[in-house]
Amino acid sequence: MERPSIAAAAFDRPGVRVRTLANLRWIAITGQFVTLLFVGLYLDYPLLWPSLIAAVAASAVLNIGLMTLYGRNARLNGRDLALHLAFDLVQAGVLLFLTGGLANPFSVLLIVPVTIAATLLRARAMAFLGALAGTVIVVLWLWARPLPWDGPPPDFPIIYLFGVAVALALAVGFLGIYLWLVSAEGRDRAQALIATEAALTREAKMSALGSLAAAAAHELGGPLGTITLIARSLYDQLGDDPEFGDDIRLLESEAARSRAILVRIARRAEAEDPFANLGLDILLHEVAHNVAPSRVPIRVTAASPQPLVRRSPELLHGLQNIVSNAVRHAGSEVELRATATVGDVCITILDDGAGFPADVLPHLGEPDLGPSHSGAGGTGLGIFIAVTLIERTGGRLAFRNRPIGGAQVDIRWPRSHIEAQEEE
Structure with a gap:
């Protein structure tokens, strides 16, 4: 097109x-x-x-x-x-x-x-x-x-008419610019929220497919087990039959192959369960894996022990957006740090790139859909989506530049907001 x-x-x-x-x-x-x-x-x-x-x-x-x-x-x-x-x-x-x-x-x-x-x-x-x-x-x-x-x-007097002309021109300019800025901000935020909802919807559909696959594997396991038993019985009785032996051996092997496929589907669906609870360090490894292959290595460091956290689509997608942005601007490495105290859980994302531009830093997290300020082709929409998603989980983000060079994003949650309960 x-x-x-x-x-x-x-x-x-x-x-x-x-x-x-x-x-x-x-x-x-x-x-x-x-x-x-x-x-x-x-x-x-x-x-x-x-x-x-x-x-x-x-x-x-x-x-x-x-x-x-x-x-x-x-x-x-x-x-x-x-x-x-x-x-x-x-x-x-x-x-x-x-x-x-x-x-x-x-x-x-x-x-x-x-x-x-x-x-x-x-x-x-x-x-x-x-x-x-x-x-x-x-x-x-x-x-x-x-x-x-x-x-x-x-x-x-000519000066009066000139004053009226200037007043009208200023009124047109001021009201036009003011209303355009206000309405543009509202439109950009609406478009960014639509993109956020689309990302969540996609994540929910993928989760639903995983759950459906797990349910299908579970339901089909019984009938397939019966088919496998009958196929083995026929193989024991007629496996050497010159007329039906080849067909029976093929039936038995295909039944075993189908059972192995269902087992793999069930394991994959279980691994991708969006409601599973993960250790914070494991969650960061998953985020790094989802961003890969990346142009620079992503290193995960975590102080032990790490709390179990709820693995939600909002959390995963938000963290992936932040990490992807860090990878895009990093020089040689991106580091993900996980720390936890009695009251808080914190994730820090660091890169060794040029850092956030000084004029952009105060506006990070706003739905700026205009041209890229960094020259890297971004528009700020990904950061806004990440902020929106992570704030839905109870987190708060802080953006700053590191003294030694590079960007740093600190994400902090009250422990009660993100930690998985024992009964879960």
């Missing part, structure tokens, strides 16, 4: 329902039309009716086409949504251009399309709409028709 271009990816966001966008536009069209009728007919201001009605009608025609061409639950996203919001911005600019420009008190409504875009579009689309809004503001400041006053129009 062909990957989308960078330009297309810049507009890639969840989008908005067509019905929602159409309803918002109908509200705007109704407000514009009612305002024109009130100002032109009731207040008796001279207006350029053909041009103004044409601008409002163009928006209505586009809305009718939008509702006709798209299904009830269709969504607009990316480039299509950006173009629709750009149309709304230009249409509002045309109405303001014909009715006083920045002197029109309704010029503040230029902020609306940009703020809507800030919650739905990526940075490149936001920059495009922000630049378009700035262009519209400059045109309104320099060339808009004067407001059709009833009587001699007031003479607005």
Whole structure:
């Protein structure tokens, strides 16, 4: 499948329902039309009716086409949504251009399309709409028709109009950036949590398959044992028979082979039981094995004795993400240390690489889905998933750089949160 271009990816966001966008536009069209009728007919201001009605009608025609061409639950996203919001911005600019420009008190409504875009579009689309809004503001400041006053129009100083233009530009920029940052953080966190749930679901499915395999091996063991006994009996009686001997020997050997396969399946399923209790050092050896083959060796050190811990999918997957990140950035070795006290259990993951960048260190664990800060191709999503999963088990993580060079991750649990109970 062909990957989308960078330009297309810049507009890639969840989008908005067509019905929602159409309803918002109908509200705007109704407000514009009612305002024109009130100002032109009731207040008796001279207006350029053909041009103004044409601008409002163009928006209505586009809305009718939008509702006709798209299904009830269709969504607009990316480039299509950006173009629709750009149309709304230009249409509002045309109405303001014909009715006083920045002197029109309704010029503040230029902020609306940009703020809507800030919650739905990526940075490149936001920059495009922000630049378009700035262009519209400059045109309104320099060339808009004067407001059709009833009587001699007031003479607005140029500095006043310049101040209104700057105020509108700052409002568009500030609100757009603020809403974009807030909504982007929420979207990134939602996407990262979806990835976390997907990882847990995959882990749960693998565990379910192991349990199913164990149950199947147990249930099939009885019938297969009976088949094996009958096959051996037939072999003892007819093993040398020239007509049936070869078939009976094949039956007996295949029954023995099937029994051996079931035994291996049962042992494997038992070894992969997600609810089994393991020593902390054994758990770290399993994590190191799951990360292998790695580009650098992974060494496990543990003070004795080690407590038994609950082997959960969250714990395994979270530790594997942290260790994989350490392996990716290590120079020559990664070390996993396990220590336990009366009240706490701690795992320390150390590598001898370049360490965490100073500007990234305070933000580790956040759902940063943007470009890699380290140049290693990562986005921070793996660390966020690991933090989320490990915190579900009651653990707390601390990231820091080692004085001798390299990165260090300390994970600490209250012993009662992670230690397996004796009855388990």
